[in-house]
Amino acid sequence: MKHNFLERLKDEIIVFDGAMGTELPPNLGRCPEELNLIHPEVVANVHSSYVEAGADVITANTFGGNRLKLKENGLEDKLEEINTRGIEIAREVTGGKAFVAASVGPTGKLLEPLGEFTFDQFYDVYQEQIKVLAQAGADIIILETMLDIQEAKIALLAVKENCNLPVICSLTFTEEGRMVTGSDPLIAATILEPLKPDVLGANCSLGPKGLMNVMKEFASATSLPLIVRPNAGLPRMVKGKTVYPATPDYMAKYALKFVNLGINIVGSCCGSGPEHTKAIVELVGDREPKERKVIPKTRLASRTKVVFFDKRPIIIGERINPTGKKALQEELRNGRFSLVRGEARKQEGEGARILDINVSGEGIDEARTIRKAVLVIEKMVDLPLSIDSPNPEVIEKALKVVGGKALINSVNGKEESLKVILPLAKRFGAAIIGLTLDEEGIPKTVQKRLRITKKIIDRAVKVGISKEDIFIDTLALTVASQQEQVLESLKALRLIKKELGVKTILGISNISFGLPNRPLLNATFYHLAKTYGLDAAIINPRDAKLKSSSLALKVLKGEDKGAKEYIKAQKGIIEEEIKPKEEADIRAQLSGAIIDGNKEDILRLAEEALKEGLKPLEIIDEILIPAITLVGERYNEGTYFLPQLISSAEVMKLACERLSKEMEKPACRPVCRRGRRGRETLPTQRKIVMATVEGDIHDIGKNIVSLLLSSHGFQVVDLGKDVKKERIIHEAVSQKVDLIGLSALMTTTIGRMKEISDELKRRRINIPTLVGGAVVTSQYAKRIGATYAKDAIEAVKKAKELVKKGIGGSGGKQ
Amino acid sequence: MKIIENIPVEIEKEKVLKSLGYYRKKKSVLSPSIDALIEGEMKKAKGLIKGKGIYIILPVESKSKDKIILKNISLKGKAIARTMAKAKRIALFVGTIGPALEAEVNQLYQKDEYTKATILDTIGSVAADGGAEYLNSIIIEKAKKRSTPRFSPGYGDWDLSIQKRLLEITQAAKIGVTCNEAFFMIPRKSVSAVIGLY
Structure with a gap:
C-alpha cells in the first residue's frame, strides 16, 4: 500500500x-x-x-x-x-x-x-x-x-x-x-x-x-x-x-x-x-477514477446564489457608499441601517448582481459598521458582496461574517497593499480587484499598467489565489480633468484581458465627476467599456440601463475638448443634478419593508411618508397594496412560504392601522366617501366579521385569513374561536358588516356553517358568506349558498369580489 | 393502563419547514430572517413542551368487516376494521405536549405576533406528532409484537365521536387531556390513536 x-x-x-x-x-x-x-x-x-x-x-x-x-x-x-x-x-x-x-x-x-x-x-x-x-x-x-x-x-x-x-x-x-x-x-x-x-x-x-x-x-x-x-x-x-x-x-x-x-x-x-x-x-475497489474535465471559471457567491462572469458585464451596485450622501453618513454614525437596507433592495431590483459595500466616512467606526452592514444586507438580499475598503482590519471583519465568496475591493501594486490584502483574500477564499497603480501613482501608459498587473497576478498566485479570482481595474479617471486618459485606460483593459487572461472591472462613476448629467456620461462610458471587453462594472445600476449618447461619447473619446459642447447641451438638467433624490425614495422603502416583512422600520417609514405629504389612501393604494400583492404572487408561485407571507401581512397590518387613523381625520373624509359610492372600490372601509364556528377551537387558519384581510385594508371584526351562531349573526348585523367569514376544521363542526347560513336566510339577512377550513369544499359552500376559499390568498381575492358585487347589485342589508 | 411521563420530544426542523409549506413548490427560499425566527421559536418550544402519554392494551373480543369489539368499546368503520384485521390486541393511546405551548401561541396572537404564533403552533403540531410516534414505538417495544399502522379517530370512516369514549377508557384525564362537545381534544396539541398488535 x-x-x-x-x-x-x-x-x-x-x-x-x-x-x-x-x-x-x-x-x-x-x-x-x-x-x-x-x-x-x-x-x-x-x-x-x-x-x-x-x-x-x-x-x-x-x-x-x-x-x-x-x-x-x-x-x-x-x-x-x-x-x-x-x-x-x-x-x-x-x-x-x-x-x-x-x-x-x-x-x-x-x-x-x-x-x-x-x-x-x-x-x-x-x-x-x-x-x-x-x-x-x-x-x-x-x-x-x-x-x-x-x-x-x-x-x-x-x-x-x-x-x-x-x-x-x-x-x-x-x-x-x-x-x-x-x-x-x-x-x-x-x-x-x-x-x-x-x-x-x-x-x-x-x-x-x-x-x-x-x-x-x-x-x-x-x-x-x-x-x-x-x-x-x-x-x-x-x-x-x-x-x-x-x-x-x-x-x-x-x-x-x-x-x-x-x-x-x-x-x-x-x-x-x-x-x-x-x-x-x-x-x-479495483477501479480507477474516471477523469472529469471542469474548466475553472470566475465566480462569486452568496449563501444561496452564484454569479458567473461569462457574458455581458456584471453590474456591481455602487450605492451603499456614504461618500457625498449626508443622510447615509448620519445613519451609519448612529448605527442604523434602514437606508442600507433600502439601497440593497433597490439596487437588486434595478439589476445589480453583486453589491459593493463601503461604509467609510468621518465619525463612522468602519470595522464595526461593515460587520453589521454585511449581516443586515445578507438578511435582505441574496447577492454576493464586494467589500470596499483599503483597510485590512475592515476587510477581515467583513469577511468573517460574509456567508459566501466575496470580492475584495481592492488591492493595488504597492508593496504595503500586496503584503496585507493578498493573504487575507487567500485566507477567506475571496476574489480580488487589483488596481493598476503602485508607489509611483497611476501610470500614464498602457505598458506600465500591464506591468503592474503582472506584478499583482504574480504575487497573488504565489500566495495561492487562483488566476480566475483576480479582477483588474485599469482605473477610470475623471474625464473633466484627464480627458486623454479615458481611452488609455480602456486600451490597457483590452490588452490585459488578452495577454494575461484575467477578468476586468471598472469603477464607472468616477469618470463623470464635476460634469453635468452624470448618469448620461456614466452610461455612455459603461457602453463604451463593454466594447473593450469589460467583465464587470461598479456602477449605479440605474445608470447602466440608460442608453449611450453621441454627445457624451465625444467627450470620452476626447473629440469634444473640455466637454464644452456637452456642458452647453446639458444646461437645464444641471439643476436637477444638484439635488438628486438620493435617499428619500420613501415609496421604495415602504414597499421594500412590506416585501421583506420588516417590522422594525414600517411605522417610522409611514410617518415619513405622511410628513412628505403623501395621502394615506395613496400610500395604501399605490404603494402598500401592490407590494402585498407581489408577496401574494411570490407565495402562489412558491418562492415565498407561509412565514414570509404572514410576516409581510403583519407589517402591512401595522401600516394600515396607522394610516387608517389618519383617514378618520376630517381632511380625508371626502376621499373615503367617494370610495363608499364605489367608483374606486378600495376595501379600506369594508368590514368583515370573522369567526371559527361553535365547537371548533383550532383558529390558526382563521387568524391568518383575518390578518391577510386586514393587511389588504379590510376592517376585520375577529370574534375568535368556538363562537355561537347567534353571536356571529348579532355582530354581523349590529356592526353592519359587508361580509361574514367562517372557518371550520372538523366533520363535527362543519354543520354549523349550514346552520348559520340557514338562519341568515330565515331572517332575510343578505350578507355574503365566505367559508374555509380543512374539511370545507367548494361543493359544500355552494350547497349552503356561500363562497369557498382554499387559502388566505384566495380568501382575500374572493372577499374583494364579494364586496364589489355587494355594491353593484341589490345587496342592501336588512 | 400505563402513564409515560417525560416523553422526549425532538423537534425536527425539516418537518417544521415542511408543515409551513417550505417544500410546497420546491423553490422556496429560506430567508435568514425567517430562519432565525424558526430557530428562535424552536428553542422557545423546548421549554414549553411537556410530553406525556397514556395507554391501555385490550384484547379483541370479536371482529367483523366493519367493527372491532373490545371490552367496553367498539371501533366502528370499514377502514379501521380493515386496518386492525390482523390484530389480536389493540393498544389505545393518547399523547400530549401539554397546554403551555398553545397558551404561548395565544399570547403571541394577542400581541399581533402572527408570524411567531404560526411558527410556534406548527412546531407544536410537529412535536405532538413526534410524541405520538414515540409512544407508538414504546408500546410496540414493550409488547414485543408486530403492529398495524397507527389509526386515529376521524381517519377514513372512523367517526370522530369515538373520541370521548377513547379518552375515558385510556383515562386520558390523568395526563390532562379531555375533549369538547365537537370532540376537539384539549389541549389541542394532543394525539389520540390506536394500533393493533399481533
Missing part, C-alpha cells in the same frame, strides 16, 4: 468505511465518543469489521469530539483524551492496513445572524479539536455532515491553519439538494474551492439515490476529487426502531454509478455496516 493518501487518490478509487454511530449498541455511554474511554473494545470491534470488509480508510470515533458537543454531555474536560484515544483505537486496529481519518462533525450550534456564535468562537472550537487529532497521529481529517457553508468554511480554515494533513470536506444536503442554510453544490464548491480542501463532497442525508443529483452537480462544479458517503436509504420507524432500507447490493450498485460519474471516494453513512462496505469494495 502506498503511504500517501493523496498519491493513491490520483489513481485509485478509495473506499471509506460505513457508519459508526448506528453500528454501536445504543444507550452505552453518554455519547458515542465517550466509548473511546469506557468501552474502547466496542469501538475497536466496529473498526476491525470494516478493515476486514476491505475499507481503505477507517473513520475514527471522534465525530462529536468538539468542545460544544462534548459539553452537552458534561465531557468537555475529557476532550483531549477522547480524541486522542479515538485515533489510537483506530490506529491499533488498522495496523497500517488502512488510513485513519479523524472525523470532525459540526458544533450543533448556529453562527450569527442565525445564531449567537461568532466566527472566532467557532474557529477556536475547531482548532482545539483538530490540533489534538493531528497530534494523535491521524492520517486525514474529514469534516463531515456539515450543515452550514459558513461553518464548513471555518472548520476548513482551522484544519488548513493548524496541521498539514489532507482534508476532506463533506457536506449534508436536504431533499431540495441544498444545505440547511440554502447552498447547493455549485455554490458550496464556489465558496470552498479557494480554501483548497483536498476532497469535496457529501455524506449522510438523502440515501444514495437522493445524493446522485447532488454529486452530479458537484462533478460539473469542481475539478477537486470528490467523496460520497450516503445513508443506507432514508430511515423508517419500524417497531420503535429506526430501520434503514438499503441492502449491501443496492449500495454497491450505486457506488458503481458514483464511480462512473467521476467520484473518487465512496463509502456509506448512517444505517450501513461492514456488509455494505464489503459489497462496495468488491464492486468498485
Whole structure:
C-alpha cells in the first residue's frame, strides 16, 4: 500500500468505511465518543469489521469530539483524551492496513445572524479539536455532515491553519439538494474551492439515490476529487426502531454509478455496516477514477446564489457608499441601517448582481459598521458582496461574517497593499480587484499598467489565489480633468484581458465627476467599456440601463475638448443634478419593508411618508397594496412560504392601522366617501366579521385569513374561536358588516356553517358568506349558498369580489 | 393502563419547514430572517413542551368487516376494521405536549405576533406528532409484537365521536387531556390513536 493518501487518490478509487454511530449498541455511554474511554473494545470491534470488509480508510470515533458537543454531555474536560484515544483505537486496529481519518462533525450550534456564535468562537472550537487529532497521529481529517457553508468554511480554515494533513470536506444536503442554510453544490464548491480542501463532497442525508443529483452537480462544479458517503436509504420507524432500507447490493450498485460519474471516494453513512462496505469494495475497489474535465471559471457567491462572469458585464451596485450622501453618513454614525437596507433592495431590483459595500466616512467606526452592514444586507438580499475598503482590519471583519465568496475591493501594486490584502483574500477564499497603480501613482501608459498587473497576478498566485479570482481595474479617471486618459485606460483593459487572461472591472462613476448629467456620461462610458471587453462594472445600476449618447461619447473619446459642447447641451438638467433624490425614495422603502416583512422600520417609514405629504389612501393604494400583492404572487408561485407571507401581512397590518387613523381625520373624509359610492372600490372601509364556528377551537387558519384581510385594508371584526351562531349573526348585523367569514376544521363542526347560513336566510339577512377550513369544499359552500376559499390568498381575492358585487347589485342589508 | 411521563420530544426542523409549506413548490427560499425566527421559536418550544402519554392494551373480543369489539368499546368503520384485521390486541393511546405551548401561541396572537404564533403552533403540531410516534414505538417495544399502522379517530370512516369514549377508557384525564362537545381534544396539541398488535 502506498503511504500517501493523496498519491493513491490520483489513481485509485478509495473506499471509506460505513457508519459508526448506528453500528454501536445504543444507550452505552453518554455519547458515542465517550466509548473511546469506557468501552474502547466496542469501538475497536466496529473498526476491525470494516478493515476486514476491505475499507481503505477507517473513520475514527471522534465525530462529536468538539468542545460544544462534548459539553452537552458534561465531557468537555475529557476532550483531549477522547480524541486522542479515538485515533489510537483506530490506529491499533488498522495496523497500517488502512488510513485513519479523524472525523470532525459540526458544533450543533448556529453562527450569527442565525445564531449567537461568532466566527472566532467557532474557529477556536475547531482548532482545539483538530490540533489534538493531528497530534494523535491521524492520517486525514474529514469534516463531515456539515450543515452550514459558513461553518464548513471555518472548520476548513482551522484544519488548513493548524496541521498539514489532507482534508476532506463533506457536506449534508436536504431533499431540495441544498444545505440547511440554502447552498447547493455549485455554490458550496464556489465558496470552498479557494480554501483548497483536498476532497469535496457529501455524506449522510438523502440515501444514495437522493445524493446522485447532488454529486452530479458537484462533478460539473469542481475539478477537486470528490467523496460520497450516503445513508443506507432514508430511515423508517419500524417497531420503535429506526430501520434503514438499503441492502449491501443496492449500495454497491450505486457506488458503481458514483464511480462512473467521476467520484473518487465512496463509502456509506448512517444505517450501513461492514456488509455494505464489503459489497462496495468488491464492486468498485479495483477501479480507477474516471477523469472529469471542469474548466475553472470566475465566480462569486452568496449563501444561496452564484454569479458567473461569462457574458455581458456584471453590474456591481455602487450605492451603499456614504461618500457625498449626508443622510447615509448620519445613519451609519448612529448605527442604523434602514437606508442600507433600502439601497440593497433597490439596487437588486434595478439589476445589480453583486453589491459593493463601503461604509467609510468621518465619525463612522468602519470595522464595526461593515460587520453589521454585511449581516443586515445578507438578511435582505441574496447577492454576493464586494467589500470596499483599503483597510485590512475592515476587510477581515467583513469577511468573517460574509456567508459566501466575496470580492475584495481592492488591492493595488504597492508593496504595503500586496503584503496585507493578498493573504487575507487567500485566507477567506475571496476574489480580488487589483488596481493598476503602485508607489509611483497611476501610470500614464498602457505598458506600465500591464506591468503592474503582472506584478499583482504574480504575487497573488504565489500566495495561492487562483488566476480566475483576480479582477483588474485599469482605473477610470475623471474625464473633466484627464480627458486623454479615458481611452488609455480602456486600451490597457483590452490588452490585459488578452495577454494575461484575467477578468476586468471598472469603477464607472468616477469618470463623470464635476460634469453635468452624470448618469448620461456614466452610461455612455459603461457602453463604451463593454466594447473593450469589460467583465464587470461598479456602477449605479440605474445608470447602466440608460442608453449611450453621441454627445457624451465625444467627450470620452476626447473629440469634444473640455466637454464644452456637452456642458452647453446639458444646461437645464444641471439643476436637477444638484439635488438628486438620493435617499428619500420613501415609496421604495415602504414597499421594500412590506416585501421583506420588516417590522422594525414600517411605522417610522409611514410617518415619513405622511410628513412628505403623501395621502394615506395613496400610500395604501399605490404603494402598500401592490407590494402585498407581489408577496401574494411570490407565495402562489412558491418562492415565498407561509412565514414570509404572514410576516409581510403583519407589517402591512401595522401600516394600515396607522394610516387608517389618519383617514378618520376630517381632511380625508371626502376621499373615503367617494370610495363608499364605489367608483374606486378600495376595501379600506369594508368590514368583515370573522369567526371559527361553535365547537371548533383550532383558529390558526382563521387568524391568518383575518390578518391577510386586514393587511389588504379590510376592517376585520375577529370574534375568535368556538363562537355561537347567534353571536356571529348579532355582530354581523349590529356592526353592519359587508361580509361574514367562517372557518371550520372538523366533520363535527362543519354543520354549523349550514346552520348559520340557514338562519341568515330565515331572517332575510343578505350578507355574503365566505367559508374555509380543512374539511370545507367548494361543493359544500355552494350547497349552503356561500363562497369557498382554499387559502388566505384566495380568501382575500374572493372577499374583494364579494364586496364589489355587494355594491353593484341589490345587496342592501336588512 | 400505563402513564409515560417525560416523553422526549425532538423537534425536527425539516418537518417544521415542511408543515409551513417550505417544500410546497420546491423553490422556496429560506430567508435568514425567517430562519432565525424558526430557530428562535424552536428553542422557545423546548421549554414549553411537556410530553406525556397514556395507554391501555385490550384484547379483541370479536371482529367483523366493519367493527372491532373490545371490552367496553367498539371501533366502528370499514377502514379501521380493515386496518386492525390482523390484530389480536389493540393498544389505545393518547399523547400530549401539554397546554403551555398553545397558551404561548395565544399570547403571541394577542400581541399581533402572527408570524411567531404560526411558527410556534406548527412546531407544536410537529412535536405532538413526534410524541405520538414515540409512544407508538414504546408500546410496540414493550409488547414485543408486530403492529398495524397507527389509526386515529376521524381517519377514513372512523367517526370522530369515538373520541370521548377513547379518552375515558385510556383515562386520558390523568395526563390532562379531555375533549369538547365537537370532540376537539384539549389541549389541542394532543394525539389520540390506536394500533393493533399481533
